[in-house]
Amino acid sequence: MTQPESPSDTKSTHPLIESSRVEGTRVYAPSGKHIGTIHHLIIEKVSGRVVYAVMTFGGFLRIGTKAHTVPWEKLAYDPTLGGYRTNITPAELTDAPVGDEKLWRDRKREREMRDHWNVPPHYGT
Protein backbone atom coordinates (compact mmCIF):
# COMPACT_ATOMS: atom_id res chain seq x y z
CA MET A 1 0.00 0.00 0.00
CA THR A 2 1.35 3.40 -0.96
CA GLN A 3 1.64 5.88 1.90
CA PRO A 4 0.52 9.45 1.19
CA GLU A 5 3.40 11.92 1.13
CA SER A 6 3.97 13.62 4.42
CA PRO A 7 5.67 16.96 5.13
CA SER A 8 7.14 15.44 8.29
CA ASP A 9 10.93 15.18 8.41
CA THR A 10 10.59 11.68 9.76
CA LYS A 11 9.40 10.56 6.32
CA SER A 12 11.42 12.93 4.11
CA THR A 13 14.45 11.81 2.17
CA HIS A 14 16.55 14.69 3.47
CA PRO A 15 19.64 13.27 5.24
CA LEU A 16 19.11 15.56 8.24
CA ILE A 17 16.37 15.76 10.84
CA GLU A 18 15.50 18.26 13.58
CA SER A 19 15.95 16.84 17.08
CA SER A 20 12.48 18.13 17.86
CA ARG A 21 11.02 15.92 15.09
CA VAL A 22 12.78 12.66 15.93
CA GLU A 23 9.80 11.69 18.06
CA GLY A 24 7.67 9.34 16.04
CA THR A 25 10.36 7.99 13.71
CA ARG A 26 9.46 4.38 13.00
CA VAL A 27 11.59 1.30 13.67
CA TYR A 28 11.28 -1.86 11.55
CA ALA A 29 12.25 -5.52 11.85
CA PRO A 30 14.59 -6.99 9.20
CA SER A 31 11.42 -8.25 7.48
CA GLY A 32 10.22 -4.65 7.09
CA LYS A 33 7.49 -5.03 9.71
CA HIS A 34 6.84 -1.91 11.83
CA ILE A 35 7.71 -2.99 15.38
CA GLY A 36 8.41 0.23 17.26
CA THR A 37 8.79 3.99 17.41
CA ILE A 38 11.57 6.30 18.57
CA HIS A 39 10.46 8.56 21.40
CA HIS A 40 13.61 10.65 21.76
CA LEU A 41 17.40 10.38 21.48
CA ILE A 42 20.17 10.48 24.07
CA ILE A 43 23.08 12.61 22.90
CA GLU A 44 26.67 12.86 24.15
CA LYS A 45 27.13 16.50 25.05
CA VAL A 46 30.82 16.72 24.10
CA SER A 47 30.94 14.81 20.82
CA GLY A 48 27.40 15.51 19.63
CA ARG A 49 26.93 11.84 18.90
CA VAL A 50 23.63 10.01 19.41
CA VAL A 51 24.33 7.22 21.90
CA TYR A 52 20.85 5.83 22.64
CA ALA A 53 17.37 5.86 21.23
CA VAL A 54 14.60 5.72 23.79
CA MET A 55 11.91 3.80 21.96
CA THR A 56 8.73 1.86 22.43
CA PHE A 57 7.97 -1.52 20.94
CA GLY A 58 4.23 -1.22 20.62
CA GLY A 59 2.42 -4.52 20.76
CA PHE A 60 5.58 -6.42 19.79
CA LEU A 61 4.65 -9.92 21.07
CA ARG A 62 2.48 -8.26 23.71
CA ILE A 63 5.46 -6.63 25.39
CA GLY A 64 3.39 -3.47 25.47
CA THR A 65 4.54 0.08 25.03
CA LYS A 66 7.13 0.41 27.81
CA ALA A 67 10.01 2.63 26.75
CA HIS A 68 13.45 1.04 26.39
CA THR A 69 16.92 2.57 26.11
CA VAL A 70 18.47 1.02 23.00
CA PRO A 71 22.10 1.57 21.87
CA TRP A 72 22.29 3.53 18.63
CA GLU A 73 24.42 0.72 17.14
CA LYS A 74 21.29 -1.47 17.10
CA LEU A 75 19.58 0.82 14.59
CA ALA A 76 20.38 1.35 10.89
CA TYR A 77 18.64 4.07 8.91
CA ASP A 78 16.81 2.84 5.80
CA PRO A 79 15.92 5.75 3.49
CA THR A 80 13.43 3.64 1.52
CA LEU A 81 11.46 3.06 4.72
CA GLY A 82 12.07 6.54 6.16
CA GLY A 83 12.93 4.87 9.44
CA TYR A 84 15.37 2.55 11.21
CA ARG A 85 15.80 -1.18 10.87
CA THR A 86 16.85 -3.22 13.89
CA ASN A 87 17.73 -6.86 14.46
CA ILE A 88 16.53 -6.74 18.08
CA THR A 89 14.64 -9.91 18.89
CA PRO A 90 11.75 -10.45 21.30
CA ALA A 91 14.06 -12.64 23.44
CA GLU A 92 16.54 -9.79 23.84
CA LEU A 93 13.73 -7.50 24.99
CA THR A 94 12.19 -9.88 27.52
CA ASP A 95 15.60 -10.86 28.89
CA ALA A 96 16.98 -8.70 31.73
CA PRO A 97 18.47 -6.08 31.82
CA VAL A 98 16.97 -4.44 28.76
CA GLY A 99 16.72 -0.96 30.12
CA ASP A 100 13.90 1.41 30.82
CA GLU A 101 13.87 4.93 29.48
CA LYS A 102 15.90 6.39 32.38
CA LEU A 103 18.49 3.58 32.59
CA TRP A 104 21.18 5.60 30.83
CA ARG A 105 21.38 7.98 33.83
CA ASP A 106 22.84 5.24 36.05
CA ARG A 107 26.43 4.33 35.14
CA LYS A 108 26.30 0.79 36.58
CA ARG A 109 22.98 -0.10 34.93
CA GLU A 110 24.20 1.52 31.72
CA ARG A 111 27.28 -0.75 31.67
CA GLU A 112 25.13 -3.84 32.29
CA MET A 113 22.80 -2.79 29.49
CA ARG A 114 25.68 -2.29 27.06
CA ASP A 115 27.05 -5.71 28.01
CA HIS A 116 23.61 -7.19 27.38
CA TRP A 117 23.51 -5.69 23.88
CA ASN A 118 27.17 -6.53 23.34
CA VAL A 119 28.17 -2.99 22.37
CA PRO A 120 31.43 -1.28 23.46
CA PRO A 121 31.52 1.57 26.02
CA HIS A 122 30.65 4.99 24.60
CA TYR A 123 32.96 7.98 24.77
CA GLY A 124 31.58 9.32 28.06
CA THR A 125 31.77 6.10 30.11
Next chain:
Amino acid sequence: MTQPESPSDTKSTHPLIESSRVEGTRVYAPSGKHIGTIHHLIIEKVSGRVVYAVMTFGGFLRIGTKAHTVPWEKLAYDPTLGGYRTNITPAELTDAPVGDEKLWRDRKREREMRDHWNVPPHYGT
Protein backbone atom coordinates in the same frame (compact mmCIF):
# COMPACT_ATOMS: atom_id res chain seq x y z
CA MET B 1 27.25 34.15 42.24
CA THR B 2 26.50 30.52 42.90
CA GLN B 3 23.62 29.09 40.89
CA PRO B 4 21.15 26.88 42.75
CA GLU B 5 21.32 23.23 41.73
CA SER B 6 18.91 22.38 38.99
CA PRO B 7 17.44 18.99 38.08
CA SER B 8 17.65 19.98 34.41
CA ASP B 9 19.98 17.90 32.26
CA THR B 10 21.22 21.06 30.63
CA LYS B 11 23.00 21.94 33.87
CA SER B 12 23.90 18.45 35.07
CA THR B 13 27.40 17.04 34.85
CA HIS B 14 26.16 13.81 33.24
CA PRO B 15 27.90 13.34 29.86
CA LEU B 16 24.60 12.55 28.13
CA ILE B 17 21.51 14.64 27.50
CA GLU B 18 18.01 13.85 26.20
CA SER B 19 17.29 15.37 22.78
CA SER B 20 14.06 16.69 24.24
CA ARG B 21 16.04 18.68 26.84
CA VAL B 22 18.63 20.25 24.55
CA GLU B 23 16.37 23.26 24.17
CA GLY B 24 17.66 25.94 26.48
CA THR B 25 21.29 24.82 26.68
CA ARG B 26 23.39 27.98 27.01
CA VAL B 27 26.18 29.12 24.70
CA TYR B 28 29.06 31.27 25.97
CA ALA B 29 31.73 33.52 24.46
CA PRO B 30 35.40 32.62 25.10
CA SER B 31 35.25 35.18 27.93
CA GLY B 32 32.52 33.13 29.63
CA LYS B 33 29.77 35.64 28.85
CA HIS B 34 26.37 34.10 28.07
CA ILE B 35 25.66 35.12 24.47
CA GLY B 36 23.09 32.65 23.21
CA THR B 37 20.90 29.60 23.66
CA ILE B 38 20.48 26.37 21.70
CA HIS B 39 16.94 25.93 20.43
CA HIS B 40 17.29 22.47 18.91
CA LEU B 41 19.79 20.28 17.07
CA ILE B 42 19.97 19.02 13.49
CA ILE B 43 20.97 15.36 13.35
CA GLU B 44 22.24 13.22 10.48
CA LYS B 45 19.77 10.34 10.25
CA VAL B 46 22.28 7.70 9.14
CA SER B 47 25.27 8.41 11.38
CA GLY B 48 23.40 9.84 14.37
CA ARG B 49 25.80 12.75 14.46
CA VAL B 50 24.74 16.27 15.41
CA VAL B 51 25.57 18.48 12.40
CA TYR B 52 24.02 21.84 13.35
CA ALA B 53 22.71 23.66 16.37
CA VAL B 54 19.84 26.03 15.69
CA MET B 55 20.43 28.76 18.22
CA THR B 56 19.52 32.29 19.13
CA PHE B 57 21.98 35.00 20.07
CA GLY B 58 19.78 37.03 22.38
CA GLY B 59 20.69 40.67 22.57
CA PHE B 60 24.23 39.96 21.30
CA LEU B 61 25.18 43.46 20.02
CA ARG B 62 21.48 44.10 19.36
CA ILE B 63 21.33 41.37 16.72
CA GLY B 64 18.12 40.28 18.37
CA THR B 65 16.82 36.78 18.84
CA LYS B 66 16.65 35.50 15.26
CA ALA B 67 17.51 31.81 15.06
CA HIS B 68 20.68 30.82 13.19
CA THR B 69 21.90 27.45 11.90
CA VAL B 70 25.40 27.03 13.34
CA PRO B 71 27.78 24.15 12.44
CA TRP B 72 28.38 21.86 15.41
CA GLU B 73 32.15 22.35 14.94
CA LYS B 74 31.70 25.93 16.16
CA LEU B 75 30.63 24.72 19.61
CA ALA B 76 32.72 23.09 22.34
CA TYR B 77 31.07 21.68 25.47
CA ASP B 78 32.41 23.09 28.72
CA PRO B 79 31.34 20.97 31.70
CA THR B 80 32.25 23.69 34.20
CA LEU B 81 29.75 26.03 32.51
CA GLY B 82 27.21 23.30 31.72
CA GLY B 83 26.99 24.71 28.22
CA TYR B 84 28.90 25.33 25.00
CA ARG B 85 31.65 27.82 24.26
CA THR B 86 31.92 29.35 20.79
CA ASN B 87 34.38 31.68 19.12
CA ILE B 88 31.68 33.09 16.80
CA THR B 89 32.13 36.85 16.50
CA PRO B 90 29.50 39.55 15.93
CA ALA B 91 31.06 40.23 12.49
CA GLU B 92 30.51 36.61 11.45
CA LEU B 93 26.86 36.84 12.47
CA THR B 94 26.08 40.12 10.73
CA ASP B 95 27.95 39.05 7.57
CA ALA B 96 25.91 37.14 4.96
CA PRO B 97 25.12 34.24 4.61
CA VAL B 98 24.85 33.28 8.26
CA GLY B 99 21.84 31.07 8.01
CA ASP B 100 18.37 31.18 9.39
CA GLU B 101 16.88 28.25 11.24
CA LYS B 102 15.63 26.50 8.06
CA LEU B 103 18.76 27.07 5.95
CA TRP B 104 20.00 23.49 6.40
CA ARG B 105 17.07 22.20 4.30
CA ASP B 106 18.43 23.84 1.12
CA ARG B 107 21.58 22.10 -0.21
CA LYS B 108 22.93 25.19 -2.04
CA ARG B 109 22.41 27.56 0.89
CA GLU B 110 23.81 24.92 3.22
CA ARG B 111 27.05 24.72 1.19
CA GLU B 112 27.37 28.53 1.16
CA MET B 113 26.84 28.61 4.90
CA ARG B 114 29.51 25.92 5.51
CA ASP B 115 31.92 27.87 3.27
CA HIS B 116 31.15 30.99 5.31
CA TRP B 117 32.01 29.20 8.54
CA ASN B 118 34.96 27.46 6.89
CA VAL B 119 33.86 23.94 7.90
CA PRO B 120 34.10 20.87 5.63
CA PRO B 121 31.05 19.18 4.05
CA HIS B 122 29.19 16.82 6.37
CA TYR B 123 28.59 13.15 5.59
CA GLY B 124 25.21 13.70 3.93
CA THR B 125 26.21 16.47 1.49
